Amino acid sequence: PERLRFDFNFSRKLTPEEIKKIEEWVNDKIKKDLIVNREEMTLNEALKSGAQAEFGTKYPERVSIYTIYDKKDNQKFVSREFCTGPHVKKTSELGKFKIIKEESSASGIRRIKAVLE
Structure with a gap:
């Protein structure tokens, strides 16, 4: 697993x-x-977007953000995270x-x- x-x-x-x-x-x-969307942005943009970062982790200037959107309202998200692992669509x-x-x-x-x- x-x-x-x-x-x-x-x-x-x-x-x-x-x-x-x-x-x-x-x-x-x-x-x-639910749809999982990957975006690349600057670290500052990611923090301003509300993405959750892991405590104590140092990130590069450009980061990947994964957002899971609510099916009823794709402007509203269920989760938005900094992440570097494998992912799904x-x-x-x-x-x-x-x-x-x-x-x-x-x-x-x-x-x-x-x-x-």
């Missing part, structure tokens, strides 16, 4: 119920077959999302590790 990690601002450990809700939310977006290509670990990454930063089955 494909593996991924995701860092986010949060002050405490997630509860099992919260982990389940996250898995359900992500799997719902996967099933909706639609969320339905991903498979089932399952969180395998949740841990502290830094002060006030949590990390989930997940697989796509």
Whole structure:
């Protein structure tokens, strides 16, 4: 299975119920077959666009941004992230999302590790 990690601002450990809700939310977006769009832009443009960067990561002057758009309103996005890994054109290509670990990454930063089955 494909593996991924995701860092986010949060002050405490997630509860099992919260982990389940996250898995359900992500799997719902996967099933909706949402379009994934890749754009290249300057680091400054990406930050101004609202793209989420990984805490503590240094990025080059030009970056790739992946945006997943809402099917009902393609001006509204579900997610916009800085990323350098392999990608898909639609969320339905991903498979089932399952969180395998949740841990502290830094002060006030949590990390989930997940697989796509």
